Amino acid sequence: MIWQFDIIILIFLVITAVISLRVKDLLAASMVFGTYSFLICLLWAGMGAVDVAFTEATVGAGISAVILIATVYNTRRDSSD
Amino acid sequence: MGETFKANVIDHFNFWVAVVLMMIGLYAMITKNNLIKKLIGMSIFQTAIILFYVSAGVKDGATIPILEHHAAETEQVEAGEHVEGHPVANHEAHAINPDDYSNPLPHVLMLTAIVVGVATLGVALAVTQVIYKNYGTLEEDEILAKIKAAENDG
Amino acid sequence: MKWVGLIAVLFTGGLLLSAMDDFPNWGDAHSPANASPVSQYFIEKTIEDSGVPNMVTAVLADYRSYDTMFETVVVLIAGIAIMAILRVGNQIPRGARPAPVSAPASVNDDHQDIIIGTTCRLLIPVLQLFAFYVIAHGHHSPGGGFQGGVVLGTSFILAAIAKGLDPALERLPETRYVKIAFVGVVIYSAFGVACLLLGENFLDYGVLSVLLPTIDAAEARSHSMLGVEVGVAFTVSAIMFAIYANLASKGELEGGL
Missing domain, CATH: 1.10.287.3510 (Helix Hairpins)
Known part of the structure; x- marks a missing residue:
């Protein structure tokens, strides 16, 4: 693993985590959470955990973003915090 | 630094x-x-x-936890089909070092x-x-x- | 409330961060986790025991098979729980429910878009073929039952998003995906019961070589791993589609996203 990439991705991870919790639009929060999952999938591919990265790419960036968006669609988009 | x-x-x-x-x-x-x-x-x-x-x-310097493919075929090589083929690779495939794989x-x-x-x-x-x-x-x-x-x- | 939460989080995090100096270095091959005899056994003996190059698949479907079986059962139970939770109290007549807040009519009626339709018609067969490749080739490359099952479920979800939930549910109605999910768990446990009947421990696949006289115990383990991965893929793909179909339509299985 190249540690420079590791550090860059980890910093982006913290940034996307904070953004997805700060943004007031829940649809945007779900999309940013999908980005977070994709970044952490890159991190695992870099660390040699290819099976975990594959699972995270399909499950985290795919299914969980989709079911979050489905729930936001069926409830409401705006959030107080 | x-x-x-x-x-x-x-x-x-x-x-x-x-x-x-x-x-x-x-x-x-x-x-x-x-x-x-x-x-x-x-x-x-x-x-x-x-x-x-x-x-x-x-692990530093380790590869993904999937063995190289010729490792699975060492038994055929060992059986004497082509002994002079890859003696070094054959030897390495036989002794798997845990430090080489995460x-x-x-x-x-x-x-x-x-x-x-x-x-x-x-x-x-x-x-x-x-x-x-x-x-x-x-x-x-x-x-x-x-x-x-x-x-x-x- | 925010201050109480912040103090609790900072206290926990501070304790953990202060303990981080005692951790082995990142990438240390001789840290306690990496130097444990269990991990070293998995790396050294996988190829002897089962002939499977991908150690993750071998540990998942052979050494820790019991664990994986009940993870599959957890996924099945979660899917059934979602269907049950969303349908509690659904006997209210349709007009009495609160109207959906954000449902522009154009979203539901716009499934005839030619670009989306054509792209999905081309993409879905490739996705499903790739899912079968991932399931079947999990011994030699990254992949296996969980990943392939999720990709297979995703292809149905894509059909549901592009063409609407009703056409997708015509292909894979609820009675069918529930059956598929249960069949997956039954396939997995059938391998374990077959081992029991042949006089070995539950899910100890080596003994299955007596069923096919041309293979030895290692090959029997390899082939049985493929079998249980197929079972996992059945359950996971059906439940992933079930989760989407129920959450997108509030458990009513009509309309949808």
Whole structure:
């Protein structure tokens, strides 16, 4: 693993985590959470955990973003915090 | 400078970020008012734990935990089909050095944890939809106020 | 409340961060986790025991098979729980429910878009073929039952998003995906019961070589791993589609996203 990439991705991870919790639009929060999952999938591919990265790419960036968006669609988009 | 930076920062940076992500997720679970925000915080908490486990299984200079393909065919080579073929590769394939492959055990534990995690996230979102159907809101304080009002009426 | 939460989080995080100095270095091959005899056994003996190059698949489907079986059961139970939770109290007549807040009519009626339709018609067969490749080739490359099952479920979800939930549910109705999910768990446990009947421990696949006389115990383990991965893929793909179909339509299985 190249540690420079590791550090860059980890910093982006913290940034996307904070953004997805700060943004007031829940649809945007779900999309940013999908980005977070994709970044952490890159991190695992870099660390040699290819099976975990594959699972995270399909499950985290795919299914969980989709079911979050489905729930936001069926409830409401705006959030107080 | 590079060496001291590596010794001071890189050696534990993954674990630090795992703890920071865990703190972010826990803070969101405790203080956020919106139920979907709480669930996103729960997922971030979960990935922080997974990051911690996978970081513990990394080895410097190791490759992915999949053996090279000719290792599976050593028995045919050993049986004498072409002995002079690749004596070095053959010897290396026979003696697998654990330091050359990253630790597969954390990968397996976390792989199933991710799939079970999305299934439980689905259950939580289903509960959220039922709450929205009954109370018309996703904000925790409004839900509590409606429950209190219903109790006072009854 | 925010201050109480912040203090609790900072206290926990501070304790954990102060303990981080005692951790082995990142990438240390001789840290307690990496130097444990269990991990070293998995790396050294996988190829002897089962002939499977991908250690993750071997540990998942052979050494820790019992664990994986019940993870599959957890996924199945979660899917059933979602269907049950969303349908509690659904006997209210349709007009009495609160109207959906954000449902522009154009979203539901716009499934005839030629670009989306054509792209999905081309993409879905490739996705499903790739899912079968991932399931079947999990011994030699990254992949296996969980990943392939999720990709297979995703292809149905893509059909549901592009063409609407009703055409997708015509292809894979609820009675069918629930059956598929249960069949997956039954396939997995059937391998374990077959081992029991042949006089070995539950899910100890080596003994299955007596059923096919041309293979030895290692090959029997390899082939049985493929079998249980197929079972996992059945359950996971069906439940992933079930989760989406129920959450997108509030458990009513009509309309949808």
